[in-house]
Amino acid sequence: MLDELSLVRSAPDAPAAQRRTSWRVGAAALLLAVTANASLADTAVPSGTAMDVVRSRLGIPQAIRFDGTGTQSWEYLGRRAPSGAYRLTFDATGSVREALALRTPERFAQVRAGVTTAEQLVMLLGEPAKITMSEAGAAWRFDRHGARPVTVTLGADRRVISMTGFD
């Protein structure tokens, strides 16, 4: 891309309109490259990153969770996680202990009809994007980056009845 920009600059006899177009193409390519790098960077949160750095880089989490021991986790989903849903778990000093990608094929495969509870579903896949009620029960929609959403339906016993949208 830099070579392309250099070539455009070094063409003194090119018509002005053509040069402007080339500059626009170059600028668009540069913008795309920066955007792509940001998307990659936002999931690469190394262990030891301080909570305030995470907040500064990624914004407010979509959900804050605590486990039985009081360990705090932040979930980034949907618009706030353009390259995929993930959960950051902090240690007692407020530094990232673990960055976990949610909504991977392996995690969807762990959802079992008649077995997985609503609580386990949240721990596996994170905050649902939307909950609607259907004839069968509560339909929880989980959005995925670059793939169609997965809908998990929970019955009255708060266990999974079915899952659609995941092959």
Place this chain on the structure above:
Amino acid sequence: MNPRIRNVIAAIGLGALLAGCAGHPAGTPGYFSDGSATMRDVAARMGSPSSVWFDDQGRENWDYSGNQASFFGYRATFDESGRVVQWRQLRTERDVAGLVPGRSTARDVHAALGEPNEMFFVRGEPHWRWRVYYNIRPHFLVAHMSPDGMLKGVIRISIDGGARAR
């Protein structure tokens, strides 16, 4: 501004606020809490929750915190069959009074007040912020915590200006 005009504007604002609170049935104490309401009833009236979480007893909670500019929040707590066992407004005086600096944790703050509208850090220490009405005036409610998640203090800051520790 002419004091008379200012008083009229304030009166109109107060009236609109009270009408708004009274007009929203979800703000009524005991709403959904007659023992027969279900998850389906809550979803039909309130829509999809902004947050789903499970408390120490494993009970499912649906929080309705609105958007970042929202002053009100509500919570439905369900039993294992999806029946509403509690419906309440969040961030009330009682919620704030129940938080004890030096003893309450970030988890307690989250359970009492719900997801914050905003989160910022001062010298590495987390501050969670909500918008609330206090004495019928708009305020920021800020919970200040240490990096290890211990509550250090709760403060109300009038959006009109001025701060007051709880």
